[in-house]
Amino acid sequence: MPPPVPPGGIALLVVDVQHDFLDGSLAVPGARAIVPNLVRIIQEGDWDLVVATQDFHPPNHISFAERHGVAPFQLHDVPHPFWESKSTVSQMMWPVHCVQGTQGAEIDDAITAALDERLAWGTPVRYVQKGQDPHT
Ligand SMILES: [Zn+2]
Incomplete structure (x- = not known):
């Protein structure tokens, strides 16, 4: 402890x-x-x-660019983490x-x-x- x-x-x-x-x-x-x-x-x-x-x-x-097939260091719309009805949220893509x-x-x-x-x-x-x- x-x-x-x-x-x-x-x-x-x-x-x-x-x-x-x-x-x-x-x-x-x-x-x-x-x-x-x-x-x-x-x-x-x-x-x-x-x-x-x-x-x-x-x-x-979710923030890894390669998961989405996009280049890093740009915003990308991803599924909203909490509310499916809100559809997407903009997320910075990282290596x-x-x-x-x-x-x-x-x-x-x-x-x-x-x-x-x-x-x-x-x-x-x-x-x-x-x-x-x-x-x-
Ligand atoms: Zn991180």
Whole structure:
């Protein structure tokens, strides 16, 4: 059981520092360069809670351009995820990225080590995996 989260504390959010966004299929130019600074922030901050998010898609995710036979980085109408009567919703098409069980979906090793270190020091660390519904 992880330690409880203190009410009114200060939280650090570490958002999607994953291989596919650093050097993979949806890499952000220059993103790799900020990892050492993030590690230092995780290690040295006076955090009461650290939350790390992870884009975590099934292989057939609705946002993957190849699923629809279209090019990435454009809007495409897809079935509405909640109301069939509303028919469609416009969705940005992305290259396949952050697929569950792949290296691309994993959080960077240095970030993971820093998070593990924080947890060992007694800071609550939580992971939030998102994008798991293939239709949303
Ligand atoms: Zn995604």
